[in-house]
Amino acid sequence: MSYLINLASIFAIYAILAISMNSITGYTGLVTLAHAAFYGIGAYTTALLLIHGGVNFFVAMLAGIFLAGVVALLIGSVMSKFRGDYYILGSIGFLYIINSIMKNWDSVTGGPLGVAGITRPALFGVSFAENLPFLLLCLTLLILVYWLAKWIVSTPFGRVLKAIREDEEAIAVFGYRTKHFKLLIFMIGCGMAALAGGLFAGYIRYIDPSTFTIVDSVFMLACIIVGGLANVRGAILGTAILVMIIEFSRLIGLPADVAAQLREVIYGVLLIVMMFWRPQGLIGEYKL
Amino acid sequence: MSALEIKNLHKNFGGVRAVDGLSFVLTPGKITGIIGPNGSGKSTLTNVLSGMAAIDSGVLIIGGEQITGLKSYEAIEFGITRTFQEVRLFEQITVLDNILVVLTERGVFKSLRSARGKMHEVRAQEILERIGLWDKRHQLARQLSYGQRKLLEIGRTLAIEADIYLFDEPFAGLAASMVKMLSEILIDLRAKGKVVVLIEHNMELIRSLADHIVVMDNGQLLAEGAPASVLSQHNVIQAYLGK
Ligand SMILES: Nc1ncnc2c1ncn2[C@@H]1O[C@H](COP(=O)(O)OP(=O)(O)OP(=O)(O)O)[C@@H](O)[C@H]1O
Numbered sequence: 001m002s003y004l005i006n007l008a009s010i011f012a013i014y015a016i017l018a019i020s021m022n023s024i025t026g027y028t029g030l031v032t033l034a035h036a037a038f039y040g041i042g043a044y045t046t047a048l049l050l051i052h053g054g055v056n057f058f059v060a061m062l063a064g065i066f067l068a069g070v071v072a073l074l075i076g077s078v079m080s081k082f083r084g085d086y087y088i089l090g091s092i093g094f095l096y097i098i099n100s101i102m103k104n105w106d107s108v109t110g111g112p113l114g115v116a117g118i119t120r121p122a123l124f125g126v127s128f129a130e131n132l133p134f135l136l137l138c139l140t141l142l143i144l145v146y147w148l149a150k151w152i153v154s155t156p157f158g159r160v161l162k163a164i165r166e167d168e169e170a171i172a173v174f175g176y177r178t179k180h181f182k183l184l185i186f187m188i189g190c191g192m193a194a195l196a197g198g199l200f201a202g203y204i205r206y207i208d209p210s211t212f213t214i215v216d217s218v219f220m221l222a223c224i225i226v227g228g229l230a231n232v233r234g235a236i237l238g239t240a241i242l243v244m245i246i247e248f249s250r251l252i253g254l255p256a257d258v259a260a261q262l263r264e265v266i267y268g269v270l271l272i273v274m275m276f277w278r279p280q281g282l283i284g285e286y287k288l
Numbered sequence: 289m290s291a292l293e294i295k296n297l298h299k300n301f302g303g304v305r306a307v308d309g310l311s312f313v314l315t316p317g318k319i320t321g322i323i324g325p326n327g328s329g330k331s332t333l334t335n336v337l338s339g340m341a342a343i344d345s346g347v348l349i350i351g352g353e354q355i356t357g358l359k360s361y362e363a364i365e366f367g368i369t370r371t372f373q374e375v376r377l378f379e380q381i382t383v384l385d386n387i388l389v390v391l392t393e394r395g396v397f398k399s400l401r402s403a404r405g406k407m408h409e410v411r412a413q414e415i416l417e418r419i420g421l422w423d424k425r426h427q428l429a430r431q432l433s434y435g436q437r438k439l440l441e442i443g444r445t446l447a448i449e450a451d452i453y454l455f456d457e458p459f460a461g462l463a464a465s466m467v468k469m470l471s472e473i474l475i476d477l478r479a480k481g482k483v484v485v486l487i488e489h490n491m492e493l494i495r496s497l498a499d500h501i502v503v504m505d506n507g508q509l510l511a512e513g514a515p516a517s518v519l520s521q522h523n524v525i526q527a528y529l530g531k
Pocket residue numbers: 301304305306324325326327328329330331332333373
């Protein structure tokens with residue numbers, strides 16, 4: 001039972017990540033691999049404020065979302081100069097910069113050793129220390145993020161995002177300042193990733209830079225490409241499939257390091273297979 | 289409605305003088321035909337007028353306002369809208385959304401809270417019925433035929449309450465029934481007092497629709513005037529046939 005609860009918690013956290021990346025990549029057409037960096041910003045901000053600042057967990061998480069939004073504004077402004085392949089490369093550059101800050105700013109982030117001793121929160125007398133209540137917290141936030149993402153893409157704003165994805169110059173000539181739209185969705189998406197990061201810190205109780213690398217960004221990308229680009233439910237479906245594949249590779253009893261490497265191979269193979277067989281994903285509405 | 293005056297306009301691409309010292313006036317309530325051989329700078333002129341290509345030098349005067357630089361998102365503030373010689377739709381969204389997307393609020397935050405959905409849908413229906421695509425509204429734009437795609441682009445410009453319509457070879461590749469539909473749309477815009485620019489290689493269409501013709505050659509103005517007189521001018525005939 002506790003195994004399933006843990007699995008469901010990690011699924012919920014990953015699903016939030018996939019939904020958030022889908023808003024940027026699936027709906028707006030901006031393929032970013034910087035996402036793990038914002039996931040990390042959320043996790044680190046939550047953990048550090050909690051441990052060193054004595055700040056309430058939820059307040060710390062909000063601070064993480066806010067910080068991710070500010071960093072997204074800065075990075076997004078630079079990235080708005082890039083298109084297509086350059087955009088992807090730029091995003092990888094920013095991911096490496098932020099990850100290396102986590103690794104090397106020892107006095108604050110604990111360097112490669114990371115941050116330990118993260119405690120789970122309580123709210124209005126309800127403690128989330130046990131696994132089951134914490135799972136419920138994760139699921140509640142997943143539903144919230146799902147609803148928010150659904151709402152955003154149903155507004156005229158969401159329609160403009162899709163038009164930007166299809167032909168940015170053409171929609172611009174109809175009077176839209178596309179840069180503003182891209183920046184706002186980038187900030188929202190990165191904020192959601194930071195929320196997932198805060199939850200992850202609380203779930204795992206110990207974080208280090210190795211969880212916020214390009215492999216993690218590729219994992220998120222694989223989730224939305226398998227499940228379906230530009231479809232919020234597709235992001236969740238893809239996450240479910242990938243989480244099950246990971247668990248399967250663990251269950252067949254492979255040594256941990258082999259399993260870890262095998263997983264990366266699986267992400268890679270999945271991405272390639274999907275590109276050949278069904279580039280819009282299982283229930284997606286957009287082909288890259 | 290005010291005229292659009294083009295004064296000594298220049299646009300270079302590297303060594304290529306795509307628009308080379310062009311001056312003329314586009315008058316409201318008239319269809320101005322722009323003709324000229326391939327590569328004479330017609331599309332480049334459209335791009336410059338819609339802010340999609342920067343002005344190298346020269347000015348545009350709209351409603352008495354002098355413009356020396358124009359960003360593409362500012363074009364509609366000056367009442368300018370356009371179509372593309374190579375159709376540019378939002379391919380992977382529906383036909384209806386292709387129209388709705390140009391009807392809604394331009395501001396980022398306003399577009400998140402826009403509450404005028406019903407009104408926009410009524411307008412979108414009018415437009416799609418006019419171009420005969422209402423039945424196809426739930427299809428993706430890329431599923432349309434070539435002619436339907438060109439019409440959808442026209443529909444997108446009709447959704448804008450523009451003063452100046454720039455049509456870059458809108459008739460190319462259209463079936464006869466569509467040619468008729470589009471001709472009526474242009475005549476309608478003229479009757480409403482809009483500035484209508486029609487870039488076109490088919491002289492029959494130019495003769496029947498244009499009130500005024502501008503002939504471009506190598507980015508320069510070769511001739512302008514009433515269709516009958518301009519089209520019989522020796523240098524115009526040579527520019528078209530002599531190469
Ligand atoms: N983006 C660009 N970069 C470089 N050169 C360009 C660009 N756009 C146009 N040109 C050049 O400018 C010149 C004018 O091209 P333009 O497309 O405006 O001609 P056109 O009159 O529209 O021709 P057509 O009748 O074939 O559509 C050509 O020599 C073309 O190669």
